[in-house]
Amino acid sequence: MTGPGEPTEQEWVDDHAGPVVRPYAVTGGRARPVTGTFDLISLVTATRNEVGSESGLGPEHVAIVGLCQRIQSVAEIAAHLDLPVGTVRVLLGDLAARSLVQVREPRATPAGLPDEHVFEAVINGLRAL
Secondary structure (H helix, E strand, O other): OOOOOOOOHHHHEEOOOEEOOOHHHHOOOOOOOOOOOOOOOOEEEEOOOOOOOOOOOOHHHHHHHHHOOOOEEHHHHHHHHOOOHHHHHHHHHHHHHOOOEEEEOOOEOOOOOEOHHHHHHHHHHHHHO
């Protein structure tokens, strides 16, 4: 039974996705990755085909490794998993610390801007969604 102002069971469940889990629950309350900064257009590749039952990894970690069997940008990973980019960065930090993913930061041109090929890759990735 819920009291006045408390959410009902129906408010915490989405028919399509199941129970709603807040992003901070996915990251264990962490707001920053343990390693790395992970630009939106950083490219991520898995270093293994699967992670099995690595201790401390949640289903979102496993999903990232699965997605990154093919090179993905940080923005693409967030879009595929329907998670905030900040949450994905924390999860990527966990995976990078365990050497389960390799992250390539965008190359900067002399003016400090990423190479145009990086922008083309992001646009093509967004179109593929």
